[in-house]
Amino acid sequence: MPAIVTNKFRIHNAKQFVEAFDEVSATSGDAVADPTGLLTTNMYLFIGKVTPWADDTQPPTPTDSVSNTVYNHWRDMIAAKRIGSADVSHVVPRYNWTSGQNYFAYTHANNTLFDQTFYTITADYNVYKCLANNNAGGTSTTVPSGTGTSFIQTGDAYKWKFMYQISAARALKFVTPSYMP
Known part of the structure; x- marks a missing residue:
């Protein structure tokens, strides 16, 4: 069945x-x-x-x-x-922010969204979701930063949304080279 x-x-x-x-x-x-x-x-x-x-x-x-x-x-x-x-913790694949990487813009209507890199984690364990990728689908060259509630526009014309920060304790316990909470 x-x-x-x-x-x-x-x-x-x-x-x-x-x-x-x-x-x-x-x-x-x-x-x-x-x-x-x-x-x-x-x-x-x-x-x-x-x-x-x-x-x-x-x-x-x-x-x-x-x-x-x-x-x-x-x-x-x-x-x-x-x-x-x-x-225990829910985890997702870990995508470290990398200059020159093309990040896909998030859309809730995309059925294959989780097969694409639409979020990233920075060196300070901030997690950002890509809202727009400079309209031409170009690569990201400016690391997102900030923890405000509005979107963050970087110099490469990417728009990011700060989602959450992984605390040091949670990072030690749950962050691996391949996964993050």
Whole structure:
């Protein structure tokens, strides 16, 4: 049966995933009660399997079945860490501002927008969205700066909108060479 998984649905699921790390329930279940009597959901990241498989180049294929589940991952677990909502973040591909780069102008009507470079991060961890790219589609040569609420026009005729700044703490925790919050 065909299905359409929209971007709106994907975004909703991503938000629900992050919210799940600190959900609280007043009903019973497999959760731990806090001093208020409410139950909290606990999620953990674990590592294990310190012994080799028979063929390390082809580990066993995981099965998606509830009738024949083998709990080897429980037996092989050697360490776990509780993960809270402060330990997770939504991320997007990281595009460092680069002189000579052509940035695409943002438009909500573009279905392929997320395949294009329409935002950038600067050296001071400010994130900007490109609103106009000098009408001729030329390259950007002036780094955007400023944190005001109105658009920023740079010397190369690009128009930018300041979106947010990534704090030093969030940068240390979530910024990688390929992704940023």
